[in-house]
Amino acid sequence: MPVLRLIKAYLRVNLQMALAYRAEAVVHIAVNLMWLGWELLSLTIIFNNTATLGGWGPGELVALLGVFRLVNTLMAAVIWPNTEYFNTSVRDGSLDYMLLLPVNSLFVVTFSRLTLWRLWEPILAVILIAAGLGLSGAGAAPLNLAAFLVLVLAGAVILYSLWIALIAFTFWFTKFDNNVTILQALLDTGRYPATVYPTWLRVIVTFIVPIALATTVPLQALRGELSGPQVALFLGISLLSLWVATQIWRRGVRRYNGASS
């Protein structure tokens, strides 16, 4: 399978790079643990002063923190490094080389840089989710667990699509190299259930920069709060957004090579 060989080759290169920066990796892991400590401390402070937040208990918020950290890993291990690489290649012109490879350009642009040493973070996230569920005392029904997994994936696809659209805008607005900051900025809203936010903020994180679709919504499914059709709807939205994003990307590339003007 050429595709598998390609993925293997990219993983190899990224492993090489991770090894070249192993000292940085150790420091970053330490910093990351510090932030985890801070996040847990925040939750402690909050639940010292209240029993529930937006109807959710401490265990559920720990689980949400786990889901948030999954999304955060997607952001830090895939989206950031590739965006940086993309923006640099636009500036120094090596994007030309990427577009001339006989492989899907979207694949090259979005998956050629992976921060592999961050792979321990999803494991930590899964531990947090499991611990949180245990703490809340609500064992997850297999069906809810399946819906949860599907929606985490759907949420990731939605964010991935938004990201593609954002970097594709660089083809129209050349100075737009802050393209993903908006994503990263609103990511912090994913630490808490969207249900506690005032309406305007909830609208933003659900419809405009849909962080909540990747954090709050999957957890709602895990708690059995979503119906089958709702799960299907979110899945549909994610596929649609991927399709729209691919179209935007294509138009962007066509603009870049002057086919559209």
Added chain:
Amino acid sequence: MTAEPVVLVDNLSKTYRVPEREGGFAAAVRGFFRRTYRDVPAVQQVSFQIAPGEVVGFLGPNGAGKTTTLKMLSGLLHPSAGGARVLGFTPWQLKPAYLRAITLVMGQRNRLSWDIPAADSFLLNQAIYRLTDADYQRTLAELDELLELGPLLKKPVRNLSLGERMKCELAAGLLHRPQVLFLDEPTIGLDITAQARIRTFLQEYNRRTGATILLTSHYMADVTALCERVLIIHHGRLKYDGGLTDLSRQIAPFKLIGVALGEAVAADLSRYGTPVQTEEDGDKHFIQVPADAVTAVTARLLADLPVHDITIADPPIEDVIERAFHE
């Protein structure tokens, strides 16, 4: 027998639309609502053909349209008008089969990752271009032999000198054995030895594989060593298409003679040729002399003046071209 041309360019044109913008806040606001554009013709109705195995030099001053043409031929840019076929493909459709058959190497851009050794980036290319292990090993061995890559491949690219890096960049661009090579300033910034290295390599590569090469360069030496035929482009138009020997005869039948004289001597060199102002070499005076008079003038200079040092050189390529179109 005339072979089917590999590159067929027919009235190729590219016009960029550039937003016009004045300075100042008010102008910026106006521009936001109603943008005005200016059309900048970069390439205008260029036509030529290149036969298989030919090495063609593409010359012209900065901004003449060389890179734009190369980008259109490699498929990166869509032309505004006209057409081109390379190996039977329309480049800007970016068909994978086409991309596997060509390469574009730009002297000022990096395709290799800085942090890891080139060998590892090569393996990635093997997967991207779907090369079998056998083919890959064979090509790599050949490139290794021609470019003497050896130990360079194992060092992180950031630790390589510019010349070493360019060798690796070239190798990376050639691993898939492309039939057509588009080279944009492949020797820019390199020292003389490294330039010569790249030149011999390209010559040998062309001889062995029969690949067709179209290259741009600022260095006349690149062109004289490699190309029998040159295309000259100026202000987006093709001004010359023909043999290199004819070109110098036709356009620059001159040589530059540089003389260093004793400190106290302030001789009037205009008796020997046209004095030329150059920025480099403060203590040397340069004069421009018709090519066929070089021997005679040199003899006279040496006889008349206390000459410390004398050099004879071709006028810079930029000058030749400037001269050709501004007289």
Added chain:
Amino acid sequence: MLRIYQRLWQVTWAEQWQYRANLIMYLLYWLVSPVVYLAVWSAIAEAQGSVNGLTANDFATYYLTLLIVDQLTSEITIHAFGYKVQDGSLSGELIRPAHPLLTNTLVYNLAFKALSLLGLVPVWAVLFALFQPDYGTVTLANLLLALLAIGLGFGISFLLGAALTCVAFWTTRVWALYELYAGVTVLFSGQFVPLSLMPPAIQTAAQFLPFQMFKYVPVQIILGRLTWPEVLGYYALGLAWLAAAWLLFRWVWSAGLKRYSAVGA
């Protein structure tokens, strides 16, 4: 000397004005966390009337004031200066008869601040309309008192940030160190959670650390929650830390310079 600053200001301002589009993104990035915490705490306070004596309005005034104070006391020295050590462009600045950090970088910080405040005005107005805080307790005297505390806060934060950035003379991993420092600041400055809600151990430690001068103390002064003796006490603490930060900075800078010239970057 004043002339240097005046000219530097003109140049730096013009430079940063070019990047105003990036600035909007930066503002957004920096704004979200406080707004999230404000939303969370307001929700809790509204649900149960008050949290530890703080009402929903107390949280709104706290976080909205914090947004401005944070902008005034924060520093971006590592962004403005760190790379110059590593790529050697510091050499050009060293041969000029003006201290690179105390002229160039300081003015860079100030210009950035001014520009961000300009961008913050409309955003703040929107947030004000959304949360409708009641600023009844704020008086002119409080604002004037806070001004001095803000000055002290920025002085300390600038000097500590500069001292930390100078670690770049020894290692390229200064960024990670800075991230740790940022974490400590978050914990002890009252950035995300008012210090009075923190566990007692952290509150006690914060009383002796400089970080509360960055955010918590100026905010409390503006909101009129501190008595006169308390304010004077914090001034004294601030001055002591300012002196300490100055000595630390001088020491790290001169040691760093020695190393820079020895390595010959």
